[in-house]
Amino acid sequence: MADADATTSQLDLEYIKTLIPFNELQDHQFQEAINCCEQINVPERKKLFKRGDENQHWYYLITGAINLIDENFGVTSLWTGDEQCLSALDDQTPHRVSAITTADCVLLKVDKKRLELAMTWEQADTSEGDSNEEETDWMSSLLESDVFAKIPPANIQRLFATFKSITQKKGDVVISEGDAGDRFYVIEKGQAQVSKRTSNGVEKIVKLGPGNFFGEEALIGGTTRNATITMLSDGALMFLNEDDFKSLLEQPVLNSVTEQDLPALKGDFKEAVVLDVRLSGEFKHFHRDDSINIPLNKLRTRMFDLDKDIAYVVSNNAGPRSELGTYLLIKAGFHAYLLQESTD
Numbered sequence: 001m002a003d004a005d006a007t008t009s010q011l012d013l014e015y016i017k018t019l020i021p022f023n024e025l026q027d028h029q030f031q032e033a034i035n036c037c038e039q040i041n042v043p044e045r046k047k048l049f050k051r052g053d054e055n056q057h058w059y060y061l062i063t064g065a066i067n068l069i070d071e072n073f074g075v076t077s078l079w080t081g082d083e084q085c086l087s088a089l090d091d092q093t094p095h096r097v098s099a100i101t102t103a104d105c106v107l108l109k110v111d112k113k114r115l116e117l118a119m120t121w122e123q124a125d126t127s128e129g130d131s132n133e134e135e136t137d138w139m140s141s142l143l144e145s146d147v148f149a150k151i152p153p154a155n156i157q158r159l160f161a162t163f164k165s166i167t168q169k170k171g172d173v174v175i176s177e178g179d180a181g182d183r184f185y186v187i188e189k190g191q192a193q194v195s196k197r198t199s200n201g202v203e204k205i206v207k208l209g210p211g212n213f214f215g216e217e218a219l220i221g222g223t224t225r226n227a228t229i230t231m232l233s234d235g236a237l238m239f240l241n242e243d244d245f246k247s248l249l250e251q252p253v254l255n256s257v258t259e260q261d262l263p264a265l266k267g268d269f270k271e272a273v274v275l276d277v278r279l280s281g282e283f284k285h286f287h288r289d290d291s292i293n294i295p296l297n298k299l300r301t302r303m304f305d306l307d308k309d310i311a312y313v314v315s316n317n318a319g320p321r322s323e324l325g326t327y328l329l330i331k332a333g334f335h336a337y338l339l340q341e342s343t344d
Contacts, residue, residue: 011039012062016108019060020087035144036115040107048089048099048107055095058088058112064105068097077102114149138188138238141211146333150253159248163238174229174237181218181225184245187211190235196227207232219245221324254326257313257337269311269335277325278318288315296321303332311335 011034016022025033039062042048048059051071061078068076068090076097078084088110090097142148151159165188168174174185177197187210194205194214205227208214218225219242240248257265265272274291276283283293294302296318306312306329314326316338329336 011037011108015062018086019108033115036111038109040109042101042105042107044101044103044105046101048101049095050098051095053095055091055093056112058091058108058110058115059099060088060108060110061085062106062108064101064107065103066105067100067102069100070097138186138210142186142213144211145213145331147249147253147327147331150255150330151249152252155248155252162240162244162248164240166237166239168231168235168237170231170233172231174231175215175225175227177225177228179225181215181223182242184213184215184219184240184242184249185229186213186238188236188238191232192235193230193232194227195230202228215239216245216249216327217324220250220320220327222320250323250327253330254323255337256340258340261337262313262339265311265313265337270307270309272311272313274315274339275312275325276315276317277321282318291315296325299325299328303329303334306334308334311337313337313339315339 013034016034016037017030022030022033042064048066049055051069061080061082062085063080065077065079066089068078070076078089089099091112163186168190174192175181175183177195187208189210192208192212194208195202196205197203208229214227214229215225217223262272262274274288276287276291276293277296277299278293279295279297280293283295287293312329312334314322314329314336316322318325322338326336326338
């Protein structure tokens with residue numbers, strides 16, 4: 001709530017290491033945790049949050065003063081250096097108090113869900129034994145993606161236990177363009193090349209390294225592989241089979257909403273836009289009056305024109321194409337939902 005009036009400043013890492021729970025993290029965990037943080041400057045007499053709000057961020061008072069106001073209008077005043085400031089300001093969900101700055105403040109703002117996910121993943125890893133640096137690297141890269149940040153913490157332990165590992169040699173073709181998809185892959189060690197067939201021959205698209213993942217689009221869209229992945233070095237891959245991918249990743253990530261949910265979405269975002277990913281001819285034949293059309297095969301290039309402050313609700317009228325369109329938007333960092341059409 002304070003963001004409209006806040007400005008950002010450089011993180012004070014040494015001070016953050018004194019805060020709870022950052023003070024209990026190992027070095028590699030701390031490096032992952034600070035990716036969830038930003039330091040903001042908030043002027044006097046600004047409301048950080050109000051009682052009853054959903055608690056999506058943790059705020060830590062670094063300098064300044066804040067009043068916490070409870071349901072009986074009782075006031076707790078906090079100042080720079082107070083012991084209570086080592087913990088987040090009202091870390092309960094929903095908020096039990098309202099918080100208002102009483103002086104110009106510097107605060108640490110933490111993405112609560114992402115931090116909890118990072119700590120859950122790390123603790124799931126250490127519960128299976130000591131992790132090495134390379135394992136931490138590929139796991140940390142996954143956590144930084146918008147897709148994996150949406151996985152419920154309760155799924156993390158099971159997800160970690162379900163991944164299987166295979167070794168690969170330089171030159172091995174992991175997947176081939178046009179083949180059926182049956183696995184989702186994450187690179188644990190090594191590098192790989194993505195290539196596609198074009199009218200001018202085979203085109204090299206991009207190189208992949210530890211933490212990069214691939215193979216999910218064929219599983220979600222129920223289609224064939226859209227590229228070939230070839231190992232550029234010896235390495236190792238983590239993978240999930242199709243059933244595990246759908247239950248542990250696809251289903252939790254693809255948020256479904258109904259018509260009844262749309263008014264609430266419009267209140268939570270600048271706007272809620274219904275998106276139809278069918279081909280233009282299909283769209284012209286019939287469509288919702290309030291929808292816009294971006295065919296799935298043009299969605300990647302048209303994303304640059306979309307607004308990340310808007311919720312995009314993908315109409316579920318194109319089968320797997322609708323699911324894949326929703327996933328691609330989420331992967332690119334948009335607020336995207338799959339609209340379940342009424343069967344009445």
